Each structure stands twice: as structure tokens, then as C-alpha cells.
Amino acid sequence: MNRRDFIKAALAAGVTLSFQGNTSMILSSLEAAEKVDLAVAHGVSPAGITKAAIDGLGGIKRFISRGDIVVVKPNMGWDRMPEYAATTNPNVVSAVIKLCYEAGAKQVKVFDRAVVDPRRCYKQSGIADAASAVGGIVSFVDDRKFKEVKLPGIALKSWPIYTEAMEADKVINIPIAKTHGLSTLTLGMKNLMGIMGGSRGRIHQKIDGSLVDVAMFIKPTLVVLDAVRVLTANGPQGGSLSDVKQLNMVIAGTDQVAVDAYGATLFGLKGADIGYVMAGHKAGLGTMDLSKLKIKRVNI
Amino acid sequence: MTKKIRIVTQGIFLLIFLWLFLQTESKGANDLGYPVKVFLDADPLIFITTIFSSREWYQTFYLALLVIVATLFLGRVFCGWVCPLGTLNNMVGSMKKGRPRTSTENWYRFKYYILIFLLVSSLFSLQLTGIADPLSLLIRSFSLAVYPLVSYATSATFDAFYNTNIPFLVNGSEFTYSILKKIFLPFQQPFYLQSAFVGFLFVLILGLNLVERRFWCKYLCPLGGLLGVLSRYAFLRRSVSEDCNDCGACAHACQGGAIPNQEERWKNTECIYCMDCDDLCPRNAVHFGFLKKQPVAGMDLGKRRVIGSILTGLIAVPLMRITPIARAGVSDPRLIRPPGALEEKKFLRRCVKCGECMKVCITNGLQPTLFEAGIEGIWSPVLVPRIGYCEYRCTLCGQVCPTGAIKRLELPEKNEVKIGLAMIDKGRCLPHAHATPCIVCEEVCPTPKKAIWFEEIRVINREGKERVLKLPRVDLELCIGCGLCEAKCPVLGQPAIYVTSVGESRSRDNQLLLP
Numbered sequence: 001m002n003r004r005d006f007i008k009a010a011l012a013a014g015v016t017l018s019f020q021g022n023t024s025m026i027l028s029s030l031e032a033a034e035k036v037d038l039a040v041a042h043g044v045s046p047a048g049i050t051k052a053a054i055d056g057l058g059g060i061k062r063f064i065s066r067g068d069i070v071v072v073k074p075n076m077g078w079d080r081m082p083e084y085a086a087t088t089n090p091n092v093v094s095a096v097i098k099l100c101y102e103a104g105a106k107q108v109k110v111f112d113r114a115v116v117d118p119r120r121c122y123k124q125s126g127i128a129d130a131a132s133a134v135g136g137i138v139s140f141v142d143d144r145k146f147k148e149v150k151l152p153g154i155a156l157k158s159w160p161i162y163t164e165a166m167e168a169d170k171v172i173n174i175p176i177a178k179t180h181g182l183s184t185l186t187l188g189m190k191n192l193m194g195i196m197g198g199s200r201g202r203i204h205q206k207i208d209g210s211l212v213d214v215a216m217f218i219k220p221t222l223v224v225l226d227a228v229r230v231l232t233a234n235g236p237q238g239g240s241l242s243d244v245k246q247l248n249m250v251i252a253g254t255d256q257v258a259v260d261a262y263g264a265t266l267f268g269l270k271g272a273d274i275g276y277v278m279a280g281h282k283a284g285l286g287t288m289d290l291s292k293l294k295i296k297r298v299n300i
Numbered sequence: 301m302t303k304k305i306r307i308v309t310q311g312i313f314l315l316i317f318l319w320l321f322l323q324t325e326s327k328g329a330n331d332l333g334y335p336v337k338v339f340l341d342a343d344p345l346i347f348i349t350t351i352f353s354s355r356e357w358y359q360t361f362y363l364a365l366l367v368i369v370a371t372l373f374l375g376r377v378f379c380g381w382v383c384p385l386g387t388l389n390n391m392v393g394s395m396k397k398g399r400p401r402t403s404t405e406n407w408y409r410f411k412y413y414i415l416i417f418l419l420v421s422s423l424f425s426l427q428l429t430g431i432a433d434p435l436s437l438l439i440r441s442f443s444l445a446v447y448p449l450v451s452y453a454t455s456a457t458f459d460a461f462y463n464t465n466i467p468f469l470v471n472g473s474e475f476t477y478s479i480l481k482k483i484f485l486p487f488q489q490p491f492y493l494q495s496a497f498v499g500f501l502f503v504l505i506l507g508l509n510l511v512e513r514r515f516w517c518k519y520l521c522p523l524g525g526l527l528g529v530l531s532r533y534a535f536l537r538r539s540v541s542e543d544c545n546d547c548g549a550c551a552h553a554c555q556g557g558a559i560p561n562q563e564e565r566w567k568n569t570e571c572i573y574c575m576d577c578d579d580l581c582p583r584n585a586v587h588f589g590f591l592k593k594q595p596v597a598g599m600d601l602g603k604r605r606v607i608g609s610i611l612t613g614l615i616a617v618p619l620m621r622i623t624p625i626a627r628a629g630v631s632d633p634r635l636i637r638p639p640g641a642l643e644e645k646k647f648l649r650r651c652v653k654c655g656e657c658m659k660v661c662i663t664n665g666l667q668p669t670l671f672e673a674g675i676e677g678i679w680s681p682v683l684v685p686r687i688g689y690c691e692y693r694c695t696l697c698g699q700v701c702p703t704g705a706i707k708r709l710e711l712p713e714k715n716e717v718k719i720g721l722a723m724i725d726k727g728r729c730l731p732h733a734h735a736t737p738c739i740v741c742e743e744v745c746p747t748p749k750k751a752i753w754f755e756e757i758r759v760i761n762r763e764g765k766e767r768v769l770k771l772p773r774v775d776l777e778l779c780i781g782c783g784l785c786e787a788k789c790p791v792l793g794q795p796a797i798y799v800t801s802v803g804e805s806r807s808r809d810n811q812l813l814l815p
Contacts, residue, residue, distance in 0.1 A: 117663060120693065205737055
């Protein structure tokens with residue numbers, strides 16, 4: 001369902017409701033019609049808060065339509081177990097996949113171009129097992145499936161991008177919030193590096209512009225930022241439980257810059273402190289000005 | 301009938317061997333879950349020479365003892381019924397027609413000379429068995445040459461279909477490809493230094509079957525030699541009844557060169573109990589049975605030649621040792637051994653160059669040496685980080701090593717082991733030399749507290765603009781030498797950060813920092 005369909009549906013709902021004359025339902029439908037930019041859910045169940053955050057934005061049906069082929073892109077770039085907060089929480093990933101299928105998705109594909117050995121990353125992160133258990137189609141990245149495409153050119157004019165991500169009807173980005181030596185933090189936009197082919201080490205020379213280029217190109221339908229546990233030092237790989245902080249939060253939004261700007265606040269920073277958030281804001285990809293956003297907070 | 305049972309048995313063992321070979325690959329879990337080195341564990345030659353050379357008992361010897369006991373009773377059944385290289389020789393040899401040569405009739409002695417050489421040199425701590433041991437040789441050849449070749453050829457074929465972009469063709473080929481990937485293709489294409497060399501030797505050994513069937517088994521195999529010695533007084537013996545009319549059919553069929561048509565010269569040490577003579581005999585005159593007091597021919601190796609082999613084995617020890625291999629700071633600095641490898645001298649006494657560790661290495665970083673570790677250390681494992689680094693949480697090489705040359709480490713222990721130290725080449729490093737942001741080495745550094753840290757500095761570029769740069773530094777106390785930084789360094793060719801063996805935990809002398 002795209003935004004236009006949503007407005008139509010809301011109008012239709014308004015009309016039928018007005019016949020029934022139920023004022024409280026009309027009010028709630030008006031509230032839903034008022035766009036929530038970010039939904040922040042807090043609670044002990046990773047799956048529960050994932051659903052709550054997406055519901056806060058208006059529910060999965062706002063994003064996924066019947067028959068969609070969906071790509072879910074977690075961070076499973078490192079050979080670490082979930083409690084080390086170097087990879088996305090497997091329960092968050094499986095909760096999103098489940099919701100997609102409930103909304104009628106035809107296929108939900110899961111992959112990431114891991115930095116170290118993919119077999120270990122997929123297995124040890126717990127994501128491959130969790131995703132398969134709910135019907136996610138987990139595959140290793142196939143080098144033949146990268147295709148050189150034109151990018152906006154802030155830093156990169158073109159780059160090989162994974163065709164499965166480009167050809168999907170919807171892309172849902174599910175990063176985990178953690179520190180990063182070069183870019184201070186790795187959040188949603190940085191997580192999209194997992195669909196990039198080629199020699200990614202070179203990206204670091206112009207990291208901010210490069211990330212904005214890819215984010216503008218791929219435009220995920222939804223970003224679900226996992227902050228159930230965050231990694232506060234020695235990221236992005238971590239390896240010490242003392243660097244992990246349990247926040248029990250999931251943040252969902254459609255504005256990539258806004259989600260990352262909110263993510264920065266989890267570490268006591270502002271969006272403007274993060275180079276690529278600033279660059280995304282400037283390029284018009286989204287806004288990092290949280291005061292202008294409607295943020296819905298849910299505690300469960 | 302017995303021949304058929306024998307062929308089926310050979311087939312089963314070959315399939316077990318191949319299946320275990322395919323299982324010698326990570327699935328992402330910490331343990332492999334299969335006894336992939338079981339054939340090497342069952343190899344009495346490796347067992348005996350390793351005990352000789354290392355002067356230590358080692359754990360997994362039950363199977364080797366079983367083979368020894370079986371041979372004492374039954375003779376060389378291992379060669380005829382079990383050995384996977386023997387089976388392959390058997391298969392290739394079946395393409396050769398015609399009578400066995402009589403001119404090579406006495407060449408069987410060579411394998412005993414090789415055996416004596418290996419036993420003597422191992423007794424004096426030089427372990428060269430792996431070069432010629434059939435199981436070691438077979439696993440090495442499969443790992444380094446045959447399997448990479450098959451994988452490459454298969455992938456290239458399917459890639460060609462894939463690139464046609466004709467939908468029905470691509471769909472069909474991709475479906476088949478995905479099945480082959482599940483059944484026997486490796487997770488990623490393996491690449492090895494010297495695969496052509498190792499592969500050539502293997503093809504040569506198989507090719508010799510066209511000169512003489514089971515050429516390797518009859519004339520060269522030192523394990524065959526050892527089992528031959530053990531089978532000297534075996535109870536399972538061959539008898540020929542008076543129905544024999546000297547037709548020679550058995551001599552024609554004999555796989556072992558045991559010359560069975562001249563009964564008084566039947567060499568039980570050469571018989572591999574293939575039972576072909578029993579099956580083929582037109583008059584049904586040949587029988588195998590227990591405890592019959594059948595006369596057997598002596599081994600007849602020749603005193604002088606035996607002494608010669610002993611002396612060669614003796615001389616080889618100092619000859620191979622007059623290299624500076626084990627001296628800190630003198631040996632090849634890129635001789636980075638896998639984590640858990642024993643101290644170099646002890647390592648070489650145990651490594652049988654089977655290539656299991658290279659096969660299982662998750663990043664393909666473990667490669668065979670040529671002369672970096674001396675002739676003695678040929679085909680022993682060395683980590684080449686530019687090809688593949690040592691995966692921080694992987695312990696597979698120690699799990700598959702048959703002789704304990706690479707100790708099996710538990711994860712916490714492995715994470716502490718240094719296999720070398722990384723150092724930065726400031727002349728090539730992007731931030732250091734070219735005022736360009738990078739810091740990939742810091743990003744990937746896998747130790748919980750990163751061994752690579754950075755210093756922020758302000759520099760003025762050519763345009764007079766100020767830039768903040770992060771300069772990488774290596775914390776030598778924390779660095780474990782895994783080489784992930786070197787593998788991922790975007791400065792291609794000669795990397796701007798690289799590992800050398802200095803600082804490796806296993807060495808007392810090859811150290812840099814004060815303890």
C-alpha cells in the first residue's frame with residue numbers, strides 16, 4: 001500500500017464510519033491519518049516492541065502489500081553471537097519477517113554481504129536460523145548478482161549493487177545501533193553497505209557521501225532500528241559484553257535520516273554529529289531535525 | 301564372488317572417504333561434527349613415524365592399532381580392500397590391458413627401501429612420511445588440486461549458462477547448480493599455491509597404472525611396505541591345489557605382484573588379497589584360508605640395499621636441518637603458522653602435510669609451503685593473509701590435524717594465541733602517507749578491545765584546507781596477528797598493514813616485546 005492508497009483507504013473508512021456515527025472511532029482514524037514519523041517502542045520482548053513500533057507507524061499493511069517480494073536487510077556482517085550486539089537481534093528480524101507474511105508478502109528474502117566469513121556470520125548471529133524458522137528465504141550473497149548502477153553521485157557515480165535488493169518490491173532495513181571508528185556510529189544508512197558489491201574498503205575515503213548515494217538509490221520502504229542491545233565501544237565488531245548496553249528499544253520510521261538521527265541520541269549524540277546523517281539531511285534525503293517530527297512512543 | 305564383495309567394499313570405503321572429505325568444511329558452527337580425519341587416524345605408518353619423530357604418544361591410535369592387528373592376522377587386506385588411493389589406482393589400472401611386465405618384477409623392493417628411509421629418519425626426529433604416505437598424499441592432492449579443479453570447472457560451466465541470459469536455460473542450469481552446490485561443491489572456490497605441482501604428482505601416480513597396474517602400490521607405497529612387513533606371518537594364506545596346470549591366468553590378474561603362478565615363490569607380503577586369482581582360476585585350484593602351513597617366499601631385500609636405505613635415512617636428518625629455519629629473525633618472516641601450531645621444530649616433527657587444515661581453513665588463508673620452511677617442511681601450512689586471514693572465532697584447523705602438530709584449541713584459548721604481529725607501512729597507508737581517510741584496519745580488527753586504534757590529527761591539504769584524519773596504530777600487546785587487517789587493507793598489491801611471524805606465542809625466541 002503506498003501513501004496514496006493509504007489516504008484513499010482512510011477517506012473510505014471515514015465515510016463508512018460517519019454513517020455509523022461512532023465518534024470515538026472517527027477520532028482514532030483521524031489520529032492514524034496524522035502521520036507518525038518515528039515510532040519508538042520500549043519493552044522487554046524484542047519481537048513485541050518490533051511489532052509495537054511498526055504498529056505505531058500505522059501497521060505493516062501501510063508498507064507491505066499482498067504479493068510483495070520483500071527484502072529484509074539485517075546486519076549480519078560479523079561472526080558474533082546476538083548478545084554481543086554486533087549483529088541485529090534475531091528476534092527483531094524474525095518479527096519483521098512474520099509481519100510481512102501476515103501482510104501477504106509472497107517472499108521475504110534475507111541476506112547480507114558479511115565482512116568476515118558469511119557461514120559463521122549467518123549462523124553465529126542467530127539470524128539465519130531465526131529467519132528460516134518463520135519462513136524467511138535466507139541466502140548467501142552470490143557474487144554474480146551484483147550489477148553496476150548509476151548513483152546520485154555525491155561521492156559515487158556508480159557502484160555494483162545487489163540485484164535482489166534492487167528488484168524487490170519493498171526493502172526493509174533492519175540495522176543495529178553501534179559505534180564505528182570512522183563514522184562514529186553505524187545505524188541505518190551504514191547498514192545498506194551490505195547490498196554493495198566491489199571493494200567496499202575504498203568507500204571509507206568518502207564515507208558520508210557514499211552512504212547517502214546508496215541510501216538515496218535504494219530508498220528502503222521502512223527502517224527498523226534495533227536498539228534492544230547497543231554496542232557502545234569497539235564497534236562495529238565488538239566482542240566484549242562490557243561494551244554492550246541493554247536499551248530494550250526498537251525505532252521504526254520511513255525517513256532514513258530521521259531514524260539515524262534518533263539513533264544518535266541513544267549514544268548521547270545529535271544527528272549533526274554523524275557525518276552521513278548530516279550529509280543525508282543536506283542532500284534532502286530526510287530530516288535530522290527531531291523537533292520537527294511527530295514521534296510516537298510506546299511502552300509495552 | 302569374493303571379487304565382487306571386494307569391489308563393493310572398496311567402493312564403500314572410497315565413498316566414506318569422499319564423503320568425509322566433503323564434510324571437511326565449515327557450516328558456520330564451531331565444530332565440524334564429523335570424524336573427518338578418521339582415515340589418517342587409521343594409518344599405521346603415520347602413527348608409528350609420528351611416535352618416533354615426536355617421541356610422544358598420541359591420543360587417537362585405536363584405529364591404527366586395529367589396522368596393525370588386522371594386518372598381522374589377515375595380511376595386506378587394507379591395501380586391497382580399504383585404501384582409497386589403492387582403489388583409485390585399481391580403477392585407473394583396469395584400463396591397462398596385457399600381461400604384467402616381468403622386467404619390473406623386483407621393483408617391489410623399492411617401497412621397503414622408502415619405508416626404511418622414513419622409519420630411520422623419523423627415529424632421528426625427521427618426519428617426511430607425509431610426502432609419500434598414500435592417505436596423506438591423497439587428501440593433499442584432493443584438497444589442493446582435484447577438488448579446486450572440479451569446483452572451478454563446474455562453476456565456470458554454470459556461469460557460462462548463467463551469462464547467456466536466456467531465461468529457460470538460466471533457470472534450468474541454476475536449479476542444477478544449486479543442487480550440485482548442496483551435494484559436492486565447496487562453499488567458495490578454493491585457491492592454492494602449488495595446486496598444479498601437487499596435482500601433477502597425483503596425475504603421475506595415477507598415470508603410472510598404465511605402465512603397470514597398481515604401480516604405486518606395488519613399488520612405491522611406504523604404507524604398503526609397512527603392511528607388507530607386518531603381514532609376513534599372517535594366517536590368511538593362499539594355497540593352490542594339484543588341479544593347477546600352470547596356465548598363468550592368476551599371474552596375469554595379480555594386482556600385487558605376488559607372482560602367484562609359481563607357488564613356491566608366492567610372496568604373501570606382496571599379496572593384497574584382492575582374490576582375483578581365486579575368482580579367475582579356470583580350474584578352481586586357488587584357495588585362501590587360515591592357518592594352513594603354506595610355504596611363502598622370503599622378502600629378499602638385499603643386505604647392502606637395506607644398509608644403504610638406513611644410511612640415507614640417517615644422512616637426510618642433518619642434511620635437511622642445515623637451514624636457518626627455526627632461528628628467530630632468520631627464518632622466513634612470512635612463515636605464519638596456524639593458531640595452535642607447536643613450536644617450529646616440534647611442529648615439523650608432527651606435521652604430515654596431509655592438507656586437512658588447508659582444506660578446512662574457512663578463509664582459504666592456509667596455504668602449502670614450498671621451501672619457506674625448508675625441504676623438511678614442504679607442503680606444511682602457512683597463513684597467507686592476503687589470500688585469507690585467520691578467522692577470530694574459528695578453531696577448525698586444530699580440530700582436523702591428525703597428529704597434533706596443530707593443537708586443538710578451545711575458543712577462549714584460541715583468542716589469546718598470537719600467530720604474529722601486524723605492522724603498518726606508513727609509506728603506503730592512506731591516512732599516514734596520503735592524508736586520505738580510511739581506517740578499514742581498525743574497523744575489522746576482531747579483538748574485543750581493538751588492537752588497532754587511531755590517533756586523530758589535523759593536517760593541511762594541498763588546497764590549504766584543514767582536515768581531521770584518523771591515523772591507525774597497532775597495539776602490539778593486543779594484536780594476535782590474525783591478518784584480517786592485511787586481508788581487508790584497500791591498498792592492494794603490497795598492503796599498508798601486514799603480519800609477520802615475530803611475536804608468535806609458540807616461539808620462545810621469535811619475540812619483540814619484553815615479557
